[in-house]
Amino acid sequence: MEAIFALAIGVLTGSGVWLLLRPRTFQVIMGLALLSYAINLFIFAMGRLAIDRAPILDIGAPAIAEHYADPVPQALVLTAIVISFATTALLLVVILAARGLTGTDHVDGREGET
C-alpha cells in the first residue's frame, strides 16, 4: 500500500511541476491543482497509513492509540483542501481577467519568441 501511495503522490507531483512550468495559464492552473492533490495525499500520509482505524473514539474498542488513526492530519487536509480550492478559484478569475485584458493566455501577457 505504501508503495502505491508513494507512486501516486510522485506521479501527481511530477505532472504538476511539469505543467506548472508550461507557458499557458490553463496548464499552470492544472499543474497547481495536481500539486495540491499530491500534497493533500502527502499530509494524509503523514498520519501514517492504516486500514480499518477510525479517527474518532469508538466506545466498544479499547482506548489505545493503536486502534485509531491520527485525526490531526485529516483535519489539516480538510483545511488545506478548502484553502487550495478557494485560492485556485480566485486564480481562475484572475486568469480570465488576464486573458481578457491582454488577449493571450500566455503567462507573461504576451507571446514568446517561438
Added chain:
Amino acid sequence: MNDWLQHLPVVPVLAPLFAGAIMLLLPESRRSRAGLAVVAVLVQLATALSLAYFTSDAVLEIWPKGIGVYSIGKWPAPFGIVLVVDRLSALLLVLTATVALAALVYSLARWDRVGVNFHPLFQLLLMGMNGAFLTGDLFNLFVFVEVMLAASYGLLLHGSGASRVKAGLHYIIVNLVSSLLFLIGVALVYGIAGTLNMADLGPRVAQLPASERGLFDIGATILGLAFLIKAAAWPLNFWLPAAYSSAAAPVGAIFSLLTKVGVYAIFRVGALLSESGVHGPFGSDWLFAGGIATVAFGIVGMLAAQQLARLVAFSVIVSSGTLLASAGLNPAAMTAPALFYLVSSVLASGAFFMVTGMTERTRTHYFESSDQAPVSAVSYSAFGMDDAPDPLGVDDEVGIAIPAAMAFLGLTFVCCALLVAGLPPLSGFISKFAMLSAAVGIAPTAELPVQSWIFVGAMLMTGLAAIVSLTRIGMRLFWSVVGRTTPRLRVIEAAPVALLLLLCIGLTIAADPVMTYLQAAAQGLTAPQTYIDAVLSADPSAAVAGDAP
C-alpha cells in the same frame, strides 16, 4: 477586570473579522463602510497599544513574565491552538495597526472607490497579519498567512488594469506554490515531531532519535523556504517589484508589512528551534548568505529602477535582506537593532509608497511607459538628455514660487529618502548605526569575523545606492520636468504621510526608551525558554479565575 483583559489577545483577530464581515452586508455606499473600517482599525490600534503595555515591565499583574497565552476553546497548549502575545508580537501589532490606519485614511481620498470591496479586503488582510503575529501554532500560522494572502490578491488587483492583472497573476501563482511548500513542511514536521505547537516543537525535536532527524531537517528546510518566499529573499523574490509597484498607493503602503510576516516567522521559528540545533535556512550561515545576496539584488534593482514605485519596491527587498542577514549574523546581539530597523523601514516605506502615489499625479506621462519602450536608466539621467529644450528660452530657474503642495511633497520625499538611505538625522540612521555597532562589537578584543565586514560593507553600499538612485529620481521628478502640473493634495492624503514621518522623527527622539523595549523584546525572542514554559504551562481553566501571582 482581569477576566476581560485576558481576552485581549484575541481582539486583533476578531475585530477585523467582524468588521469585514459586517461590511459585506452593508451596501457599497462609501460612508458606512469607511466609518466602520476606521473604527475597526482604531480598535485594533488601541488593543495593540494596551497589549504592548501589559506585556511590558510596567504592569506585572496580568502577565508576570510579559507573555500572554490565550488558549482558544480552553484547550491546554500542546493539544489546542494558542495565541501567544509577547513583546515582539505586541510591537508588530502596534506597527501593523499604525501603518493600517495611515493607509486606510489615505485610501479614503479616492482609492477605495476605484474598485469594489476595498474595505472588507483590507480588514481581512489585517486579520491575517494580526493572526500570523499572534499565533503559537504552525498550521494556524499557515491559515492566517493564507487569509492574509487571499486578501492581498484582491487588494493587489484593486483598480484593475493590464499591468496589475499581469503582476497579480505572477504574484498569485508564486504564492500558491509557496503555500504548497509551506504545507509540505508543516506535514513533515508534524509527521516526525508529532506536534504543531511552536513552543512544544523545540523540546520535542531535541529528543528525536538521530535516524529521524534527517527527515525533520528536510521538513524544517522546506518550511523555511516557504517563509523565505514570503520574506522576498533572493532568489525567491522576482515577483515582488512588479507586484508592489503596480499596486495602488495605499495597498503598497500596507504591503510593505507583508514581507515582514515572513521575516517574523523566520525569527520566531528559528529562535524556537535554535536550541535543538536545526539546520536549513534557519541556520545562521545560509540565512546570512541569502540575506546578503538579497541586499545585493536590491541594490542593483534600486540603481536600475526608473520609476519611483519600483525603486521603493526594491528598497523593501533591501530591508528584508538586511533583516535576514542580521538574523543570520548573530541573533543574540543583532535582534534588537534589527527590530529597530524593521520598525523604521516599515514606516518609511509605507510613507514612501503613499508619497509615490501623490507624485505620480504631478508628472506628465512621459516616463510612465518604460514597460513598452525600455530605455536604460543611464540615458535618462546622465547628461540630462531627456530634458526637452525650452522652446521659448524662458529662464525658469528664477522667480518661481513653490506651491505649498510641491513643498510638502519635496519635504516628505527628502525625509523618506533619508530614512531609506539611513542618513542622519532621522531614525534610519540610528537603526543602521545600531546594527553596525552591534555587528562590529561582536568580538571587541579578538579579530572580527569576515562576515561582520561583509555586513558592514553591504550596509554602507545600500546607503550609497539609495542616495544615488533617489537623488536621480528626485531630480527627475521635482526639477527636470518642465510641463509639470501642480498637484492638488488633500489633507486626508497628506496627513497619513505626515503621521508616519512624524513617528519616524519620534523614534529618533525617543530612541533610548524604544531601544530598551526592543532589547527586552529581543531577549524574549532569543532566549525562548521563558516562551516555551509560559505556553506549555498555561492552564486555561485557572486563567479564568484571574492568574495574578
